[in-house]
Amino acid sequence: MSKKPTIKEIAKLANVSIGTVDRVIHNRGDVSKETTILIKKIMNELKYVPNTHARNLALNRNFKIAVLLPEHKNGEYWSEPMRAVQQANTDLKSFGVEIKIYLYNQKNKNSFIKESRRIFDEKNDAVLLAQVLIEESKIFMDTCKRKSIPYILIGSIKNDISALSTIGQNSYQGGRLAGELISFNQKKGTNFLIIHITKAQNPNLNVKERIMGFNSFFSDNNEFHYVIDSLIISEEDPDLIKKIQNKLIQTEKLGGVFVPNSKSHILVKALESKKLFRIVGYDLLDKNKQLLNKKKIDFLINQRPYEQAYEGIDYLYKYLGLQQLPPQIVSLPLDIVTKEKLMYY
Amino acid sequence: MSKKPTIKEIAKLANVSIGTVDRVIHNRGDVSKETTILIKKIMNELKYVPNTHARNLALNRNFKIAVLLPEHKNGEYWSEPMRAVQQANTDLKSFGVEIKIYLYNQKNKNSFIKESRRIFDEKNDAVLLAQVLIEESKIFMDTCKRKSIPYILIGSIKNDISALSTIGQNSYQGGRLAGELISFNQKKGTNFLIIHITKAQNPNLNVKERIMGFNSFFSDNNEFHYVIDSLIISEEDPDLIKKIQNKLIQTEKLGGVFVPNSKSHILVKALESKKLFRIVGYDLLDKNKQLLNKKKIDFLINQRPYEQAYEGIDYLYKYLGLQQLPPQIVSLPLDIVTKEKLMYY
DNA sequence: ACTATATCCGTTAACGCACACGGAACGGAG
DNA sequence: CTCCGTTCCGTGTGCGTTAACGGATATAGT
Structure with a gap:
């Protein structure tokens, strides 16, 4: 009635x-x-x-949403956001939304610039991007702002007031959580290591904040545990494995290693005999999942990249099509994955 | 173009x-x-x-979705799904969706029957419900099926093929996870307790499965740890506190207590001196959150009741309005909440 | 040859809203 | 008085889809 x-x-x-x-x-x-x-x-x-349907029919608009992400292979980190984007694409097609994907080579800044130029040339109405190449992204976002093209950042929580929204995890709290997981019920006097295997070029902001959070946890709560040292090393270093092994051997009473990015599988590669310490890492890459399942890795913190991207697209559409403002900052829960939970991913 | x-x-x-x-x-x-x-x-x-907008405009349908939940006070478990329902209501109003809320008294089966009858009388097109009163719900769902009114169950994962979808957490895996959290890095020979404080009447299915999962974890993985005993006790038992205390004292080498429902705050009430064992519980009630923050509780497993309800409504609308079939079973991630993570909830 | 019936297809009026266009009423300036 | 501008408002068309209605043609039955 x-x-x-x-x-x-x-x-x-x-x-x-x-x-x-x-x-x-x-x-x-x-x-x-x-x-x-x-x-x-x-x-x-x-x-x-x-009536939303009548309104949108009368307005009869079509939206083009651009997605700007690094190139990648299957099983790698970026394939999850990509899956989400494809799903969103089929879900929103009947609402007049067209999603175009722009992939760039992380190691080639020119390819980023080229793709971002294409985004403007092809008259997209909104952009979803991950801030991987920091400086280049900034310039890109400034241009978006100038042209008043709304954009949403995924993968990091920023106070970027010109972004429509930023979606991600609180990296600092993630680091603290890692501290909690790694020190939980360890003997007094245990020491911990941070091993940061980098992909050369990018001094990732998230990683920095995770490390800060990790350290802060120990200085706040844990007078009996210590973060002894941290090793920063390039993934392309020819002596990568050896250097990691040395560091592990040198550390006395080693209770655990924190790998503040997705590279924990590389750390595991460096292990020779039975693992005698805890490993806390990030991201459910195929390789990491396998190692979690074999108990070579103890905890993985999942950033929920699929959800980040799907919600990002959804927010963009709701903004363009329904005039709904998304929250400035969307903080997805820190998702701790253990072997037991693994089968659900 | x-x-x-x-x-x-x-x-x-x-x-x-x-x-x-x-x-x-x-x-x-x-x-x-x-x-x-x-x-x-x-x-x-x-x-x-x-074009979805044109289609829906031409069809010019209005949907009435009924939500059938227990009465509750603020800060209690059911206030979260309620918040989600209200949010969904404002979000979907412009799509011709009207949400009506029917609240019943958990302890009064007649009130359930009365409300469920109202749902049919008032010609709702779909129903979202939580299966709290098991038998009565079954009858209700059968009637729904007979009248071909789609319904979605939240709060438990069932193989109810006549439900449009069931949304919840895998309770069995939750129990296993609890086992993992509670035994993690404990000394050999430690014992554990299950304390199940019930609200009299309802032999909750989720709780049963959590307990099964908890036990199975120990029989599978943990030859050095043992689940000694479980105490099932009514919340209204006049000697509640005393009985719990006795059980705690009787148990030697107690490493932790698993509370397979939201009542861990009651367990904490029974603690006299310093807590010497781990507590793993469920659900982010206000009371539990406070105790987690004070480190009286170590882990809470969050069922994400808000998300369950919001997604449930969303699926119902997408089914009615957009002919999209939801997944038969939606399993939300087991969300482990620690003191560090608490500020995000 | 004529009607009855089946098969296939076109026309049209909604659905609720957005927006361009034009028009009525009025006052003031010349 | 005419002419013009301003203020306020109604009319009409179109957005893409649905589904009722009826029209045209062919086929069968007498």
């Missing part, structure tokens, strides 16, 4: 035409003060809510 | 009218074989996707 009120009914009650009602709804003027007030009053009483 | 193809264009290409194309799309017959094939071919080539 009591179907939803429409513009027509409001017009009838106010003794005006639907054109007038429409004008006050979009307050585009040319309506006398009294009728404006009257119409607004009636709308409130009837709790009028415009 | 290349706007989305419409029925009209397809009709023109096939030299027929839009009526014919429409008949093919909804295969409601009265079209010759050849033209059917031709039209289908053209639709495939153009990758035609019907």
Whole structure:
């Protein structure tokens, strides 16, 4: 019963035409003060809510959303956001949304610049991106702002007020959580290591914050445990394995190693005999999952990259199509994955 | 460029009218074989996707979704699903969705029956419910099935094939996870307790499965740890606290207590001096959160009741309005909450 | 040859909203 | 008085889809 009120009914009650009602709804003027007030009053009483389907049909808009991500292979980190984007694409197609994917080579800044230029050339209405190449991304985002193209950042939580939203995990808290997991019920006097295997070029902001959080956990809570040292090493270092092994041997009473990015599988490669310490890492790459399952890795913190990307696209559409503002910052839960939980991913 | 193809264009290409194309799309017959094939071919080539807004406008349907939940106070478990329902209500109002909430008294089966009858009387198109009163719910769901009213269950994962979907956590795996958390790095020979404080009447299925999972973890993995005993006790037992205390004292080498429902705050009440064992519980009630923050509770497993309800409503709408079938079973991640993570909830 | 019936298809009026266009009423300037 | 501008408002068309309705043609039955 009591179907939803429409513009027509409001017009009838106010003794005006639907054109007038429409004008006050979009307050585009040319309506006398009294009728404006009257119409607004009636709308409130009837709790009028415009019919989204009718509105969008009348506006008959099409949206082009660009997704700017690094190239990748299957099983790698970025394939999860990619899956999400594809899913969102089929889900939103019937709403007039077209998603275009732009992939760049992480190690080639020019390819980033080229792709970001294409995004503008091809007149996209909004952008979803991950801030991997920090400086280049900044320039890109500035350009977006200048052209008033809304964008959403995934993979990190920033106070970027010109972004429509940033979606990610709190890296600092993630580091603290890692501290908690790694020190939990360890003997007094145990020491811990941070091993940061980098992909050369990028001094990842998330990683920095994770390390800060990790350290802060120990200085706050844990007078009996110590973060002895941290090793920063390039993935392409020819002596990578050997250097890691040395570091492990040198460390006395080693209780655990924190790998603040997705490279914990490389650390495991360096292990020779039985693992005698705990390993806490990040991200459910295929390789990491296998090692978690073999108990070579103890905890993985999942950033939920699929959800990040899917929600990002969804927010962009809701902004463009339904004028709904997303939260400035979306903080996904820190998802601790253990061997027991693994089968659900 | 290349706007989305419409029925009209397809009709023109096939030299027929839009009526014919429409008949093919909804295969409601009265079209010759050849033209059917031709039209289908053209639709495939153009990758035609019907415009959801136009479709829903033409159909001009309104949906009434009923939500059937127990009464509750603020800060209690059910206030989270309730918040989600209210949010979904405002989000979906403009799509012609009306959500009606039916609350019953958990301890009064008649109130459940009364409310469920109202749901049918008031001609709702779909139902979201939590299976708290098991038998009564079964009858209700059977009636739904008979009247072909789709329903979604939240709070438990069932193989209820007549449900449109069931959304929840895998309780068995939750129990195993609890086992992992509670035994992690404990000394050999440590013993564990299960304390199940019940709300009298309902022999909760989830709780049973959690306990089974908990036990199975120890029989599978943990030859040095033992689940000594389990105490099942009514919340209304006048000697509740005393009985719990006795059980705790009796247990030698107690390493931890597993509370397989949201009542861990009651267990904490029974503690007199410093807590010397680990506590793993469920659900982020206000009381539990405070105790987690004070380190009286070590881990809480969050069932994500808000997300369960929101997704449930969303799935129902997408089914009714967009003919999208949800997954039969939606398993939300086991969300481990520690003191560090607490600030995000 | 004529009607009855089946088969196939086109026309059309909604659905609720957005927006362009034009028009009525009025006042003031010439 | 006419002419013009301003203020306020109604009308009409179109967005893409649905589905009722009825029209045209062919086929069968008498």
